[in-house]
Amino acid sequence: MxxxxxxxxxxxxxxxxxxxxxxxxxxxxxxxxxxxxxxxxxxxxxxxxxxxxxxxVPVTTTASLSNIVAFYAYLSKDVPSPSGHHILTFDNVITNAGNAYHPHSGTFIAPRSGFYVFTWTIRIFGTAHHSTELLVNNNVAGSTYLDPANTIDGSVTGTVVVHVDQGDDVLVRTLDRYYRGDIISRFEGRSSFAGWALA
Missing domain, CATH: 1.20.5 (Single alpha-helices involved in coiled-coils or other helix-helix interfaces)
Incomplete structure (x- = not known):
């Protein structure tokens, strides 16, 4: 006391x-x-x-955290010589707000309608060359192509802003032509897939 x-x-x-x-x-x-x-x-x-x-002071927004839809995933290992129309399953998920990305199928299923941004990066080197495309319900929304001509180890990135309806599937796959060799994803450079809903 x-x-x-x-x-x-x-x-x-x-x-x-x-x-x-x-x-x-x-x-x-x-x-x-x-x-x-x-x-x-x-x-x-x-x-x-x-x-x-x-x-x-944190920025206040009208959207609550429970309404956020965003994902980012990358390939945990190389994809050896994928054939045409091979769906890339980006299996190592870092972010999956809204749980709309499904790593086992490589597919994002839109939880609500609206405008979304999708971006994907493909890394290759040597004599490999690949063209990939982003599909929304089997409709091509964007594509990329890279041929390093055996001179560089490089990557190519595609970005698409597109309106997606609730329940639509969004995925990345190889084209049915312009494909040869491995798609690379290693610690020094990853092949990845990401997307998020615009407000």
Missing amino acids: KKMSGLLSRQNVQEKLYRNLKDRLQNFMHSQEENPVFAKALKQHKESLIRRERLL
Whole structure:
């Protein structure tokens, strides 16, 4: 009990010191308001604090986190010599908000209608060359092609903004022509597939 009263007494002393210091600082600031150099420095300091507060305050949006639809997955290993119309199953899922991407089939099934962004990257090298396409319900929405001509280890990325209806399937597959060799996905460069709903 004695310790508690000692702590409370110290707290009271600290609070008095804080109030005293705060009052003195406010009095000093009021006395300097006529000083143009001080006024300018004070204004800049206040603006800086406001900017910092804006960065620290989370942005509020009308959409709740439960409404977010977004996914990102990549191939966990190389795909050896896929044939034409081979669906690429990007099996290592990093993000799957809304659980609409299905890694076993490589298919995104739209949980709601709206505009979506889809992007996919295919990595190849050597004598391999591949053309891939993004399908929405078996309709081609975009395609890519890369032939490194045995001179580079490279990748190609396709991006599509498209309206998708609820229940539509979206996937990436090889074309029925312009395919040869392996599609590569390793730690130094991944073949990947991602998508998200626009507000």
